[in-house]
Amino acid sequence: LNLGERSNKSIYFEEDISFLKTIMTQSAIAIQNVNLHRQVVNMEKLSFLGKLSAELAHEIKNPLVTIKTAFEFLMSDQSEQKINEDFRNFVGLALQETNRINDLIKQLLNLGRSLPPKFEWFNINQVIDDTILLLKPSIIEKEIEINDLRGDHQIEIYADRDQLKQVFLNIGQNAIEAMRKGGRLTIEVIPDFGSDESSEENNVYPEKIADNPYLKSSKLTIKISDTGKGMSRDELENIFEPFYTGKISGTGLGLAIVNNIIKEHNGNIKVDSIEGLGTTFTLELPTIRSLTHANEGSSIGC
């Protein structure tokens, strides 16, 4: 507790300090409560919106596929129609917008599907590879360099495979969108297999394996950094709010979904960003085991 000089120049008494300490503790609790309340409101908002929009999205999906196919046909060489430049531009625009609605619907359906994770063991590197592959077209188009710092270590995580893929896709997509041509996307995976000593304090892991003392304190840190435009303090405070977007064509659902999934996995998410320089998303997920060790025959049994 750092106190400045008192306005009446007298010293601080024991009671003053104890009084100030009480006020500080209560303020800290109040701040924490506000943060927790915000998180709960966000979750409730997401779950309500999710159910509502999933039904709506489901109804829109089929007619949209028909419209999209028709536009694609008009734009393709198979079309008998000899269309002029203006017409082609308009159809192109309509197709672009249809794709945008399609993306929105996919996100809304994901929101509606925010079911509890289906936990299973899988190789985290495979899921990251799949994500990079899916992002490849925009990576190539923007001439983005991938700085892969994952190393050879093969790690299995106990999590929901599809949901984690969604997390990497949403963060990766944002990173690419934030960068100009020639940016750099860095991926780092840092395992911490923990030790049984510290396991007592950590009791936040999936019930099924919570009894295994060797796995209790394990943790995986995944860092995804870009050299994009970065974010202001104000933006940073809002990015996990459903429907908050800084983009003309964004839906503002990507990071709300990410946050939801990470919380459901008892994980943590942290964002560091410097305007004009770039952004780093740090994810922490519990419960991993080493495949590399397993192959060497020294893995812990589970």
Ligand SMILES: Nc1ncnc2c1ncn2[C@@H]1O[C@H](COP(=O)(O)OP(=O)(O)OP(=O)(O)O)[C@@H](O)[C@H]1O
């Ligand atoms: N890596 C990043 N660099 C800079 N700004 C970012 C980054 N990631 C997120 N943001 C900011 O956070 C906002 C919210 O992101 P979020 O993914 O939730 O929505 P979105 O990208 O706008 O739309 P979508 O739902 O299509 O993903 C973005 O619009 C952008 O302003």
Ligand SMILES: [Mg+2]
């Ligand atoms: Mg996004």
